[in-house]
Amino acid sequence: MLDGGAPIAGAIPERVQALVIGSGPGGAITACRLAEAGKEVLILEEGELFREGFCAPFSLAEMAAKYRSRGLTPALGNPPVTYVEGKCAGGGSEINSGLYHRTPPEILERWRREFEVEGLEEADLRPHFEEVERDLSVGLLPHAAPAASLKLHEGALALGWKSVEVPRWYKYADGKGTPQTMSRTFLPRAMKAGAQLVSRMGVTSFRQEGSGWVVHARSGARKLEVRCEQLFLCAGAIQTPALLRRSGITEKIGNSLHLHPTVKVVARFPERVNETGQGVPVHQVKEFSPELSFGCSISTPEYLGLALLDHPSELPHLEQNWPQMAIYYAMAAVETTGTVRVLPGVRDPLVRYQVAKRDMRILASGARHLSQLLFAAGAEQLFLSVGGVPALRRGADLDQIPVSLPRGRTNLMTIHLFSTCPMGENRRRCATDSFGRVHGFPNLFINDASLLCTAPTVNPQGSIMAIASRNMAHLLHRS
Protein backbone atom coordinates (compact mmCIF):
# COMPACT_ATOMS: atom_id res chain seq x y z
CA MET A 1 0.00 0.00 0.00
CA LEU A 2 1.26 3.42 -0.85
CA ASP A 3 1.28 5.84 2.03
CA GLY A 4 0.21 9.36 1.40
CA GLY A 5 -1.95 12.25 2.43
CA ALA A 6 0.36 14.82 0.89
CA PRO A 7 1.74 15.32 -2.59
CA ILE A 8 5.17 13.93 -3.25
CA ALA A 9 7.44 16.88 -2.73
CA GLY A 10 10.51 15.66 -4.59
CA ALA A 11 11.79 17.26 -7.76
CA ILE A 12 9.55 16.60 -10.72
CA PRO A 13 11.55 15.90 -13.85
CA GLU A 14 11.21 18.31 -16.76
CA ARG A 15 11.57 15.52 -19.30
CA VAL A 16 10.62 11.84 -19.14
CA GLN A 17 10.31 8.97 -21.55
CA ALA A 18 6.71 8.15 -20.64
CA LEU A 19 4.13 10.32 -18.94
CA VAL A 20 0.92 8.71 -17.67
CA ILE A 21 -2.05 10.93 -16.81
CA GLY A 22 -4.27 9.27 -14.22
CA SER A 23 -3.59 6.43 -11.82
CA GLY A 24 -6.79 4.38 -11.92
CA PRO A 25 -7.02 0.83 -13.28
CA GLY A 26 -5.89 1.88 -16.77
CA GLY A 27 -3.15 4.27 -15.65
CA ALA A 28 -1.75 2.04 -12.91
CA ILE A 29 -1.31 -0.95 -15.17
CA THR A 30 0.10 1.24 -17.96
CA ALA A 31 2.69 2.79 -15.60
CA CYS A 32 3.54 -0.58 -14.11
CA ARG A 33 4.17 -2.25 -17.45
CA LEU A 34 6.24 0.68 -18.72
CA ALA A 35 8.34 0.95 -15.56
CA GLU A 36 8.95 -2.79 -15.40
CA ALA A 37 10.11 -2.64 -19.01
CA GLY A 38 12.78 -0.17 -17.93
CA LYS A 39 11.13 3.05 -19.09
CA GLU A 40 11.42 6.26 -17.14
CA VAL A 41 7.82 6.91 -16.04
CA LEU A 42 6.05 9.86 -14.44
CA ILE A 43 2.42 9.52 -13.29
CA LEU A 44 0.42 12.71 -12.77
CA GLU A 45 -2.68 12.24 -10.63
CA GLU A 46 -5.15 15.05 -10.09
CA GLY A 47 -6.52 13.63 -6.83
CA GLU A 48 -4.84 12.92 -3.55
CA LEU A 49 -2.90 9.91 -2.38
CA PHE A 50 -4.61 8.78 0.82
CA ARG A 51 -3.00 6.84 3.60
CA GLU A 52 -4.28 3.37 4.48
CA GLY A 53 -7.53 3.50 6.43
CA PHE A 54 -8.04 7.21 5.79
CA CYS A 55 -11.80 6.73 5.84
CA ALA A 56 -14.37 3.97 5.98
CA PRO A 57 -15.40 2.49 2.64
CA PHE A 58 -18.70 3.79 1.24
CA SER A 59 -18.91 6.51 3.92
CA LEU A 60 -19.81 10.13 3.28
CA ALA A 61 -16.26 11.04 4.22
CA GLU A 62 -15.02 8.82 1.42
CA MET A 63 -17.45 10.46 -0.97
CA ALA A 64 -16.20 13.91 0.03
CA ALA A 65 -12.54 12.95 -0.24
CA LYS A 66 -12.28 10.53 -3.13
CA TYR A 67 -15.13 11.36 -5.53
CA ARG A 68 -14.86 14.06 -8.16
CA SER A 69 -16.93 17.09 -7.10
CA ARG A 70 -17.81 15.16 -3.93
CA GLY A 71 -20.02 12.91 -6.02
CA LEU A 72 -22.06 15.74 -7.53
CA THR A 73 -21.59 14.91 -11.21
CA PRO A 74 -24.71 14.64 -13.39
CA ALA A 75 -24.92 13.75 -17.05
CA LEU A 76 -27.43 16.33 -18.25
CA GLY A 77 -30.57 15.09 -19.97
CA ASN A 78 -34.19 14.32 -19.21
CA PRO A 79 -33.92 12.51 -16.93
CA PRO A 80 -30.40 13.39 -15.85
CA VAL A 81 -28.17 10.44 -14.96
CA THR A 82 -26.10 10.93 -11.82
CA TYR A 83 -22.65 9.37 -12.12
CA VAL A 84 -19.57 9.21 -9.96
CA GLU A 85 -15.87 9.20 -10.77
CA GLY A 86 -12.96 8.47 -8.47
CA LYS A 87 -10.58 11.38 -8.02
CA CYS A 88 -7.69 10.01 -6.00
CA ALA A 89 -4.57 7.91 -6.48
CA GLY A 90 -5.94 4.56 -7.65
CA GLY A 91 -8.99 6.17 -9.27
CA GLY A 92 -12.21 4.17 -9.50
CA SER A 93 -10.62 1.07 -7.98
CA GLU A 94 -10.51 2.88 -4.62
CA ILE A 95 -14.25 3.45 -4.43
CA ASN A 96 -15.99 0.63 -6.28
CA SER A 97 -17.27 -2.69 -4.97
CA GLY A 98 -14.55 -4.76 -6.59
CA LEU A 99 -16.86 -6.93 -8.68
CA TYR A 100 -15.00 -8.62 -11.52
CA HIS A 101 -16.11 -9.96 -14.89
CA ARG A 102 -14.24 -10.83 -18.03
CA THR A 103 -15.59 -9.14 -21.16
CA PRO A 104 -18.36 -11.36 -22.59
CA PRO A 105 -17.28 -13.07 -25.85
CA GLU A 106 -20.26 -11.70 -27.79
CA ILE A 107 -19.18 -8.16 -26.87
CA LEU A 108 -15.64 -8.80 -28.13
CA GLU A 109 -17.13 -10.20 -31.32
CA ARG A 110 -19.25 -7.07 -31.77
CA TRP A 111 -16.24 -4.81 -31.24
CA ARG A 112 -14.22 -6.75 -33.80
CA ARG A 113 -17.07 -6.68 -36.31
CA GLU A 114 -18.38 -3.10 -35.98
CA PHE A 115 -15.23 -1.25 -34.92
CA GLU A 116 -12.72 -3.49 -36.71
CA VAL A 117 -10.61 -4.02 -33.62
CA GLU A 118 -7.65 -6.28 -34.36
CA GLY A 119 -6.08 -8.68 -31.89
CA LEU A 120 -9.17 -8.92 -29.72
CA GLU A 121 -10.05 -12.58 -29.89
CA GLU A 122 -10.81 -14.27 -26.58
CA ALA A 123 -7.47 -16.04 -26.88
CA ASP A 124 -5.67 -12.69 -27.25
CA LEU A 125 -7.15 -11.39 -24.02
CA ARG A 126 -7.11 -14.58 -21.96
CA PRO A 127 -3.49 -14.30 -20.71
CA HIS A 128 -4.17 -10.70 -19.67
CA PHE A 129 -7.34 -11.62 -17.80
CA GLU A 130 -5.48 -14.46 -16.09
CA GLU A 131 -2.62 -12.18 -15.09
CA VAL A 132 -4.94 -9.50 -13.71
CA GLU A 133 -6.93 -12.13 -11.82
CA ARG A 134 -3.73 -13.49 -10.28
CA ASP A 135 -2.30 -10.08 -9.41
CA LEU A 136 -5.54 -8.83 -7.84
CA SER A 137 -6.42 -12.12 -6.08
CA VAL A 138 -9.78 -12.30 -7.87
CA GLY A 139 -11.97 -14.93 -6.21
CA LEU A 140 -15.23 -15.81 -4.53
CA LEU A 141 -16.13 -15.01 -0.92
CA PRO A 142 -14.59 -17.42 1.59
CA HIS A 143 -17.66 -17.02 3.79
CA ALA A 144 -21.42 -16.55 3.39
CA ALA A 145 -22.61 -13.57 1.36
CA PRO A 146 -24.49 -10.74 3.09
CA ALA A 147 -28.15 -11.50 3.77
CA ALA A 148 -29.40 -8.87 1.32
CA SER A 149 -27.28 -10.41 -1.43
CA LEU A 150 -28.59 -13.88 -0.64
CA LYS A 151 -32.15 -12.58 -0.88
CA LEU A 152 -31.53 -11.67 -4.52
CA HIS A 153 -30.12 -15.12 -5.16
CA GLU A 154 -33.06 -16.82 -3.42
CA GLY A 155 -35.57 -14.84 -5.44
CA ALA A 156 -33.85 -15.83 -8.68
CA LEU A 157 -33.77 -19.50 -7.69
CA ALA A 158 -37.45 -19.40 -6.78
CA LEU A 159 -38.25 -18.18 -10.29
CA GLY A 160 -35.75 -20.47 -11.99
CA TRP A 161 -33.68 -17.49 -13.13
CA LYS A 162 -29.92 -17.46 -13.57
CA SER A 163 -28.05 -15.95 -10.62
CA VAL A 164 -24.30 -15.93 -10.03
CA GLU A 165 -21.92 -14.94 -7.28
CA VAL A 166 -19.58 -12.44 -8.91
CA PRO A 167 -15.90 -12.77 -7.97
CA ARG A 168 -14.10 -9.76 -6.47
CA TRP A 169 -10.52 -8.53 -6.24
CA TYR A 170 -10.16 -9.05 -2.51
CA LYS A 171 -7.66 -10.71 -0.22
CA TYR A 172 -9.09 -12.30 2.92
CA ALA A 173 -7.41 -12.79 6.27
CA ASP A 174 -8.97 -13.34 9.70
CA GLY A 175 -12.44 -13.04 8.19
CA LYS A 176 -11.68 -9.56 6.88
CA GLY A 177 -11.43 -8.69 3.21
CA THR A 178 -9.09 -6.09 1.78
CA PRO A 179 -9.81 -4.71 -1.69
CA GLN A 180 -6.89 -5.05 -4.05
CA THR A 181 -7.10 -1.50 -5.27
CA MET A 182 -4.51 0.11 -7.51
CA SER A 183 -2.88 1.84 -4.53
CA ARG A 184 -2.27 -1.61 -3.02
CA THR A 185 -1.20 -3.42 -6.20
CA PHE A 186 -0.06 -1.93 -9.49
CA LEU A 187 0.93 1.53 -8.24
CA PRO A 188 3.42 0.24 -5.61
CA ARG A 189 4.74 -2.17 -8.23
CA ALA A 190 5.19 0.67 -10.71
CA MET A 191 7.00 2.75 -8.12
CA LYS A 192 9.19 -0.14 -7.06
CA ALA A 193 10.22 -0.38 -10.70
CA GLY A 194 11.15 3.30 -10.69
CA ALA A 195 7.96 5.17 -11.67
CA GLN A 196 7.30 8.47 -9.92
CA LEU A 197 3.77 9.35 -8.83
CA VAL A 198 2.85 12.99 -8.28
CA SER A 199 -0.58 13.45 -6.72
CA ARG A 200 -2.70 16.63 -6.56
CA MET A 201 -1.38 17.60 -9.99
CA GLY A 202 -4.09 18.21 -12.56
CA VAL A 203 -3.15 18.30 -16.22
CA THR A 204 -4.76 21.26 -17.96
CA SER A 205 -3.68 20.60 -21.56
CA PHE A 206 -0.88 19.26 -23.72
CA ARG A 207 0.64 20.03 -27.10
CA GLN A 208 2.75 18.28 -29.67
CA GLU A 209 6.45 19.13 -29.98
CA GLY A 210 8.17 17.20 -32.74
CA SER A 211 7.43 13.54 -32.14
CA GLY A 212 6.94 14.13 -28.41
CA TRP A 213 4.55 16.02 -26.17
CA VAL A 214 4.59 18.93 -23.74
CA VAL A 215 2.18 18.56 -20.83
CA HIS A 216 0.90 21.51 -18.80
CA ALA A 217 -0.27 20.82 -15.25
CA ARG A 218 -1.01 22.75 -12.12
CA SER A 219 -1.47 22.20 -8.41
CA GLY A 220 -3.01 25.32 -6.91
CA ALA A 221 -0.71 28.17 -7.88
CA ARG A 222 2.11 25.83 -8.80
CA LYS A 223 2.45 25.29 -12.55
CA LEU A 224 4.32 22.53 -14.24
CA GLU A 225 5.54 21.79 -17.76
CA VAL A 226 6.88 18.35 -18.56
CA ARG A 227 8.17 17.04 -21.89
CA CYS A 228 7.78 13.38 -22.75
CA GLU A 229 8.48 11.03 -25.63
CA GLN A 230 5.25 9.09 -25.13
CA LEU A 231 2.05 10.34 -23.55
CA PHE A 232 -0.59 8.00 -22.10
CA LEU A 233 -4.04 9.36 -21.26
CA CYS A 234 -5.66 7.26 -18.55
CA ALA A 235 -7.93 9.75 -16.81
CA GLY A 236 -11.17 7.83 -17.38
CA ALA A 237 -14.08 8.03 -19.78
CA ILE A 238 -14.98 11.64 -18.95
CA GLN A 239 -11.67 13.35 -18.18
CA THR A 240 -9.66 11.76 -21.01
CA PRO A 241 -11.89 13.09 -23.83
CA ALA A 242 -12.21 16.42 -22.01
CA LEU A 243 -8.42 16.74 -21.88
CA LEU A 244 -8.07 15.80 -25.53
CA ARG A 245 -10.70 18.33 -26.60
CA ARG A 246 -9.13 21.01 -24.39
CA SER A 247 -5.85 20.30 -26.18
CA GLY A 248 -7.44 20.73 -29.61
CA ILE A 249 -7.82 17.03 -30.53
CA THR A 250 -11.47 16.40 -31.28
CA GLU A 251 -11.75 13.81 -34.07
CA LYS A 252 -14.12 11.05 -32.79
CA ILE A 253 -13.43 12.24 -29.26
CA GLY A 254 -16.21 12.42 -26.69
CA ASN A 255 -18.99 11.71 -29.17
CA SER A 256 -20.05 8.22 -28.11
CA LEU A 257 -20.34 8.03 -24.33
CA HIS A 258 -21.93 4.77 -23.26
CA LEU A 259 -23.04 3.98 -19.73
CA HIS A 260 -25.13 1.50 -17.80
CA PRO A 261 -28.17 3.47 -16.57
CA THR A 262 -29.50 2.00 -13.36
CA VAL A 263 -32.88 2.24 -11.65
CA LYS A 264 -33.22 1.35 -7.97
CA VAL A 265 -35.79 -0.52 -5.94
CA VAL A 266 -35.79 -0.59 -2.13
CA ALA A 267 -37.19 -3.81 -0.67
CA ARG A 268 -38.51 -4.27 2.84
CA PHE A 269 -38.48 -7.82 4.16
CA PRO A 270 -40.22 -9.19 7.25
CA GLU A 271 -36.88 -10.26 8.69
CA ARG A 272 -33.53 -8.54 9.21
CA VAL A 273 -31.41 -8.38 6.03
CA ASN A 274 -29.16 -5.42 6.78
CA GLU A 275 -26.68 -4.48 9.48
CA THR A 276 -23.91 -2.00 10.15
CA GLY A 277 -20.71 -3.00 8.40
CA GLN A 278 -22.48 -5.52 6.19
CA GLY A 279 -20.15 -6.57 3.39
CA VAL A 280 -20.59 -5.78 -0.28
CA PRO A 281 -23.38 -7.75 -1.98
CA VAL A 282 -21.94 -10.15 -4.56
CA HIS A 283 -24.84 -11.75 -6.41
CA GLN A 284 -26.07 -10.68 -9.82
CA VAL A 285 -29.03 -12.04 -11.74
CA LYS A 286 -28.21 -12.63 -15.40
CA GLU A 287 -31.49 -14.09 -16.64
CA PHE A 288 -32.07 -11.10 -18.95
CA SER A 289 -28.42 -10.46 -19.74
CA PRO A 290 -26.92 -8.77 -21.71
CA GLU A 291 -29.78 -6.25 -21.80
CA LEU A 292 -30.45 -6.26 -18.05
CA SER A 293 -28.57 -7.28 -14.91
CA PHE A 294 -29.91 -7.14 -11.37
CA GLY A 295 -27.84 -6.71 -8.23
CA CYS A 296 -27.84 -5.39 -4.70
CA SER A 297 -26.28 -2.05 -3.72
CA ILE A 298 -24.56 -0.76 -0.63
CA SER A 299 -27.56 -0.24 1.65
CA THR A 300 -26.40 1.94 4.53
CA PRO A 301 -29.15 4.06 6.12
CA GLU A 302 -28.06 7.22 4.30
CA TYR A 303 -28.22 5.54 0.90
CA LEU A 304 -31.55 3.97 1.84
CA GLY A 305 -32.79 7.47 2.69
CA LEU A 306 -31.65 8.73 -0.70
CA ALA A 307 -33.34 5.84 -2.50
CA LEU A 308 -36.59 6.46 -0.58
CA LEU A 309 -36.97 10.15 -1.42
CA ASP A 310 -39.85 9.33 -3.75
CA HIS A 311 -41.62 7.66 -0.81
CA PRO A 312 -41.31 10.36 1.86
CA SER A 313 -43.78 8.72 4.22
CA GLU A 314 -41.18 6.00 4.80
CA LEU A 315 -38.40 8.35 5.85
CA PRO A 316 -39.56 9.09 9.41
CA HIS A 317 -39.57 5.31 10.04
CA LEU A 318 -36.19 4.61 8.49
CA GLU A 319 -34.33 4.74 11.81
CA GLN A 320 -36.40 1.72 12.93
CA ASN A 321 -36.92 -0.09 9.63
CA TRP A 322 -33.53 0.04 7.92
CA PRO A 323 -32.32 -3.38 9.18
CA GLN A 324 -35.19 -4.95 7.19
CA MET A 325 -34.43 -2.98 4.04
CA ALA A 326 -31.94 -3.18 1.19
CA ILE A 327 -31.41 -1.41 -2.13
CA TYR A 328 -31.49 -3.41 -5.36
CA TYR A 329 -30.81 -2.23 -8.89
CA ALA A 330 -31.71 -3.04 -12.47
CA MET A 331 -28.77 -2.08 -14.69
CA ALA A 332 -29.38 -1.76 -18.42
CA ALA A 333 -26.94 -2.12 -21.28
CA VAL A 334 -28.50 0.26 -23.79
CA GLU A 335 -27.67 1.83 -27.13
CA THR A 336 -28.14 5.49 -26.14
CA THR A 337 -24.94 7.50 -26.49
CA GLY A 338 -23.98 10.81 -24.93
CA THR A 339 -21.29 13.43 -25.40
CA VAL A 340 -18.44 14.99 -23.43
CA ARG A 341 -17.63 18.60 -24.26
CA VAL A 342 -15.54 21.39 -22.74
CA LEU A 343 -16.66 24.96 -22.31
CA PRO A 344 -14.20 27.84 -22.58
CA GLY A 345 -12.94 28.88 -19.17
CA VAL A 346 -14.81 26.14 -17.34
CA ARG A 347 -12.83 23.35 -15.70
CA ASP A 348 -15.57 20.74 -15.51
CA PRO A 349 -16.57 19.00 -18.72
CA LEU A 350 -20.18 19.13 -19.82
CA VAL A 351 -21.61 15.63 -20.05
CA ARG A 352 -24.89 15.13 -21.88
CA TYR A 353 -26.86 11.91 -22.07
CA GLN A 354 -30.47 11.75 -23.22
CA VAL A 355 -31.83 8.26 -22.59
CA ALA A 356 -33.70 7.07 -25.71
CA LYS A 357 -37.41 6.23 -25.53
CA ARG A 358 -36.69 2.57 -26.23
CA ASP A 359 -34.20 2.46 -23.38
CA MET A 360 -36.69 3.98 -20.92
CA ARG A 361 -38.89 0.99 -21.77
CA ILE A 362 -36.00 -1.41 -21.15
CA LEU A 363 -35.42 0.19 -17.75
CA ALA A 364 -39.13 -0.11 -16.92
CA SER A 365 -39.02 -3.77 -17.87
CA GLY A 366 -35.97 -4.13 -15.60
CA ALA A 367 -37.78 -2.51 -12.69
CA ARG A 368 -40.74 -4.83 -13.22
CA HIS A 369 -38.70 -8.04 -13.42
CA LEU A 370 -36.59 -7.02 -10.45
CA SER A 371 -39.72 -6.31 -8.42
CA GLN A 372 -41.12 -9.71 -9.39
CA LEU A 373 -37.90 -11.31 -8.17
CA LEU A 374 -37.93 -9.43 -4.87
CA PHE A 375 -41.51 -10.52 -4.14
CA ALA A 376 -40.41 -14.09 -4.90
CA ALA A 377 -37.61 -13.57 -2.35
CA GLY A 378 -40.16 -12.67 0.30
CA ALA A 379 -40.22 -8.87 0.18
CA GLU A 380 -43.35 -7.43 1.75
CA GLN A 381 -43.03 -3.94 0.28
CA LEU A 382 -41.13 -2.39 -2.63
CA PHE A 383 -40.29 1.25 -3.30
CA LEU A 384 -39.13 2.30 -6.79
CA SER A 385 -36.95 5.35 -7.32
CA VAL A 386 -39.63 6.68 -9.65
CA GLY A 387 -41.93 9.46 -8.52
CA GLY A 388 -45.65 8.70 -8.66
CA VAL A 389 -45.28 4.92 -8.43
CA PRO A 390 -46.79 3.93 -5.08
CA ALA A 391 -45.26 1.36 -2.77
CA LEU A 392 -45.87 -2.13 -4.17
CA ARG A 393 -47.26 -4.75 -1.79
CA ARG A 394 -48.00 -7.81 -3.95
CA GLY A 395 -47.40 -9.22 -7.41
CA ALA A 396 -50.59 -7.71 -8.78
CA ASP A 397 -49.17 -4.26 -8.02
CA LEU A 398 -46.48 -4.73 -10.68
CA ASP A 399 -49.03 -3.34 -13.15
CA GLN A 400 -48.52 0.03 -11.49
CA ILE A 401 -45.02 0.22 -12.95
CA PRO A 402 -45.43 2.10 -16.25
CA VAL A 403 -44.46 0.42 -19.51
CA SER A 404 -41.92 3.20 -20.04
CA LEU A 405 -40.36 5.06 -17.12
CA PRO A 406 -41.64 8.67 -17.00
CA ARG A 407 -38.85 11.09 -17.89
CA GLY A 408 -39.74 13.80 -15.44
CA ARG A 409 -40.09 11.51 -12.44
CA THR A 410 -37.38 8.88 -12.85
CA ASN A 411 -34.08 8.97 -10.97
CA LEU A 412 -31.25 7.21 -12.75
CA MET A 413 -27.64 6.79 -11.77
CA THR A 414 -24.55 4.96 -12.96
CA ILE A 415 -21.04 4.15 -11.89
CA HIS A 416 -20.04 2.66 -15.25
CA LEU A 417 -18.95 5.05 -18.01
CA PHE A 418 -16.99 4.24 -21.16
CA SER A 419 -16.60 4.42 -24.97
CA THR A 420 -15.81 8.12 -25.36
CA CYS A 421 -12.72 7.37 -27.50
CA PRO A 422 -13.43 3.97 -29.04
CA MET A 423 -10.56 1.84 -30.37
CA GLY A 424 -10.44 0.13 -33.75
CA GLU A 425 -9.42 0.46 -37.36
CA ASN A 426 -12.83 1.78 -38.44
CA ARG A 427 -11.84 5.43 -38.92
CA ARG A 428 -15.47 6.56 -39.23
CA ARG A 429 -16.11 5.54 -35.62
CA CYS A 430 -12.83 5.18 -33.79
CA ALA A 431 -10.54 7.66 -32.06
CA THR A 432 -7.60 5.30 -31.74
CA ASP A 433 -6.19 2.27 -33.50
CA SER A 434 -6.82 -1.23 -32.17
CA PHE A 435 -4.28 -0.76 -29.39
CA GLY A 436 -5.05 2.73 -28.12
CA ARG A 437 -2.78 4.93 -30.27
CA VAL A 438 -4.69 8.08 -31.19
CA HIS A 439 -5.29 8.15 -34.93
CA GLY A 440 -3.12 10.73 -36.65
CA PHE A 441 -0.81 11.53 -33.74
CA PRO A 442 2.55 9.96 -32.95
CA ASN A 443 3.28 8.66 -29.45
CA LEU A 444 -0.11 9.63 -28.04
CA PHE A 445 -2.06 6.79 -26.43
CA ILE A 446 -5.30 6.28 -24.56
CA ASN A 447 -5.48 3.36 -22.12
CA ASP A 448 -8.60 3.50 -20.01
CA ALA A 449 -12.38 2.97 -20.09
CA SER A 450 -12.67 5.44 -22.99
CA LEU A 451 -11.40 2.74 -25.36
CA LEU A 452 -14.20 0.21 -24.77
CA CYS A 453 -16.18 0.39 -28.00
CA THR A 454 -19.62 0.00 -26.42
CA ALA A 455 -21.07 -0.87 -23.02
CA PRO A 456 -19.48 -4.15 -21.94
CA THR A 457 -22.78 -5.15 -20.23
CA VAL A 458 -20.85 -6.20 -17.09
CA ASN A 459 -18.84 -4.37 -14.40
CA PRO A 460 -16.09 -2.93 -16.58
CA GLN A 461 -12.88 -2.85 -14.50
CA GLY A 462 -11.79 -6.34 -15.59
CA SER A 463 -12.20 -5.34 -19.25
CA ILE A 464 -10.36 -2.04 -18.72
CA MET A 465 -7.39 -3.72 -17.06
CA ALA A 466 -7.08 -6.64 -19.46
CA ILE A 467 -7.27 -4.36 -22.50
CA ALA A 468 -4.77 -1.93 -20.95
CA SER A 469 -2.42 -4.84 -20.27
CA ARG A 470 -2.86 -6.14 -23.83
CA ASN A 471 -2.17 -2.71 -25.30
CA MET A 472 1.02 -2.33 -23.30
CA ALA A 473 2.20 -5.81 -24.28
CA HIS A 474 1.61 -4.87 -27.93
CA LEU A 475 3.45 -1.56 -27.63
CA LEU A 476 6.41 -2.90 -25.67
CA HIS A 477 6.74 -5.90 -27.96
CA ARG A 478 6.73 -3.62 -31.02
CA SER A 479 9.35 -1.30 -29.59
Added chain:
Amino acid sequence: MSSLFEDTVSAICYSLVADVFLAAPVPADGRCNEVVRFVLAQHGAAPLFLREPLRMLTLAFSLQCLATTGRPFHRHEHEARAKHLRAWKESRLKVRRDLVRFYESLAVLPWFSRTGSTASC
Protein backbone atom coordinates in the same frame (compact mmCIF):
# COMPACT_ATOMS: atom_id res chain seq x y z
CA MET B 1 -21.34 36.93 8.42
CA SER B 2 -23.64 34.55 6.60
CA SER B 3 -25.13 35.44 3.24
CA LEU B 4 -28.72 35.24 2.07
CA PHE B 5 -27.77 32.12 0.15
CA GLU B 6 -26.32 30.36 3.20
CA ASP B 7 -29.24 31.44 5.40
CA THR B 8 -31.67 30.09 2.84
CA VAL B 9 -29.84 26.77 2.51
CA SER B 10 -29.75 26.45 6.28
CA ALA B 11 -33.48 27.13 6.59
CA ILE B 12 -34.26 24.65 3.80
CA CYS B 13 -32.22 21.96 5.56
CA TYR B 14 -33.97 22.53 8.88
CA SER B 15 -37.37 22.39 7.16
CA LEU B 16 -36.53 19.18 5.30
CA VAL B 17 -35.31 17.48 8.46
CA ALA B 18 -38.36 18.50 10.47
CA ASP B 19 -41.00 17.89 7.79
CA VAL B 20 -39.66 15.12 5.60
CA PHE B 21 -36.97 13.11 7.35
CA LEU B 22 -38.20 13.27 10.91
CA ALA B 23 -41.83 14.42 10.90
CA ALA B 24 -41.05 15.92 14.29
CA PRO B 25 -39.30 19.00 15.69
CA VAL B 26 -35.56 19.14 15.01
CA PRO B 27 -33.63 18.03 18.10
CA ALA B 28 -31.21 20.59 19.49
CA ASP B 29 -28.18 18.32 19.33
CA GLY B 30 -26.26 19.99 16.54
CA ARG B 31 -27.06 17.21 14.09
CA CYS B 32 -28.91 19.55 11.76
CA ASN B 33 -25.96 21.92 11.69
CA GLU B 34 -23.88 19.06 10.33
CA VAL B 35 -26.47 18.66 7.58
CA VAL B 36 -26.21 22.34 6.68
CA ARG B 37 -22.40 22.22 6.60
CA PHE B 38 -22.47 19.13 4.40
CA VAL B 39 -24.99 20.61 1.96
CA LEU B 40 -23.03 23.86 1.63
CA ALA B 41 -19.79 21.92 1.08
CA GLN B 42 -21.47 19.79 -1.59
CA HIS B 43 -22.82 22.85 -3.34
CA GLY B 44 -19.39 24.47 -3.24
CA ALA B 45 -17.82 21.44 -4.90
CA ALA B 46 -20.38 21.14 -7.69
CA PRO B 47 -19.32 21.84 -11.27
CA LEU B 48 -19.59 25.52 -12.14
CA PHE B 49 -22.39 24.99 -14.66
CA LEU B 50 -24.45 23.46 -11.87
CA ARG B 51 -23.28 25.52 -8.91
CA GLU B 52 -24.16 28.97 -10.18
CA PRO B 53 -27.63 28.18 -11.55
CA LEU B 54 -28.43 26.45 -8.24
CA ARG B 55 -27.28 29.48 -6.33
CA MET B 56 -29.43 31.79 -8.43
CA LEU B 57 -32.43 29.53 -8.11
CA THR B 58 -31.99 29.28 -4.35
CA LEU B 59 -31.93 33.06 -4.13
CA ALA B 60 -35.03 33.22 -6.32
CA PHE B 61 -36.68 30.74 -3.95
CA SER B 62 -36.05 33.06 -1.02
CA LEU B 63 -36.78 36.29 -2.86
CA GLN B 64 -40.12 35.00 -4.07
CA CYS B 65 -40.98 34.59 -0.41
CA LEU B 66 -39.81 38.14 0.22
CA ALA B 67 -41.92 39.48 -2.65
CA THR B 68 -45.10 37.77 -1.50
CA THR B 69 -44.78 38.03 2.28
CA GLY B 70 -42.31 40.82 2.89
CA ARG B 71 -39.78 38.51 4.51
CA PRO B 72 -37.13 36.20 3.00
CA PHE B 73 -37.58 32.46 3.46
CA HIS B 74 -35.29 32.07 6.45
CA ARG B 75 -37.07 34.81 8.41
CA HIS B 76 -40.32 32.86 8.51
CA GLU B 77 -41.70 30.56 11.15
CA HIS B 78 -41.61 26.86 10.55
CA GLU B 79 -45.15 26.51 9.17
CA ALA B 80 -44.72 29.21 6.56
CA ARG B 81 -41.40 27.76 5.45
CA ALA B 82 -42.95 24.32 5.10
CA LYS B 83 -45.76 25.76 3.00
CA HIS B 84 -43.36 27.59 0.67
CA LEU B 85 -41.14 24.54 0.30
CA ARG B 86 -44.16 22.36 -0.44
CA ALA B 87 -45.38 24.83 -3.07
CA TRP B 88 -42.06 24.53 -4.91
CA LYS B 89 -41.91 20.77 -4.48
CA GLU B 90 -45.36 20.39 -6.04
CA SER B 91 -44.94 23.16 -8.58
CA ARG B 92 -45.84 22.63 -12.23
CA LEU B 93 -42.45 24.07 -13.10
CA LYS B 94 -39.89 21.29 -13.23
CA VAL B 95 -37.03 23.61 -12.35
CA ARG B 96 -38.69 24.38 -8.99
CA ARG B 97 -39.30 20.72 -8.24
CA ASP B 98 -35.69 19.96 -9.20
CA LEU B 99 -34.36 22.55 -6.74
CA VAL B 100 -36.20 20.97 -3.82
CA ARG B 101 -35.11 17.52 -4.96
CA PHE B 102 -31.50 18.72 -5.09
CA TYR B 103 -31.59 19.81 -1.45
CA GLU B 104 -33.50 16.72 -0.36
CA SER B 105 -30.99 14.41 -1.98
CA LEU B 106 -28.06 16.17 -0.32
CA ALA B 107 -29.56 16.69 3.14
CA VAL B 108 -30.80 13.13 3.46
CA LEU B 109 -27.27 11.71 3.38
CA PRO B 110 -25.75 13.30 6.49
CA TRP B 111 -29.05 13.14 8.36
CA PHE B 112 -29.23 9.34 8.18
CA SER B 113 -25.47 8.72 8.20
CA ARG B 114 -25.46 8.35 11.97
CA THR B 115 -28.30 5.85 11.95
CA GLY B 116 -27.05 2.42 13.00
CA SER B 117 -23.68 3.91 13.99
CA THR B 118 -22.48 3.97 10.41
CA ALA B 119 -18.72 4.20 10.41
CA SER B 120 -17.13 7.48 9.46
CA CYS B 121 -13.61 8.81 9.32
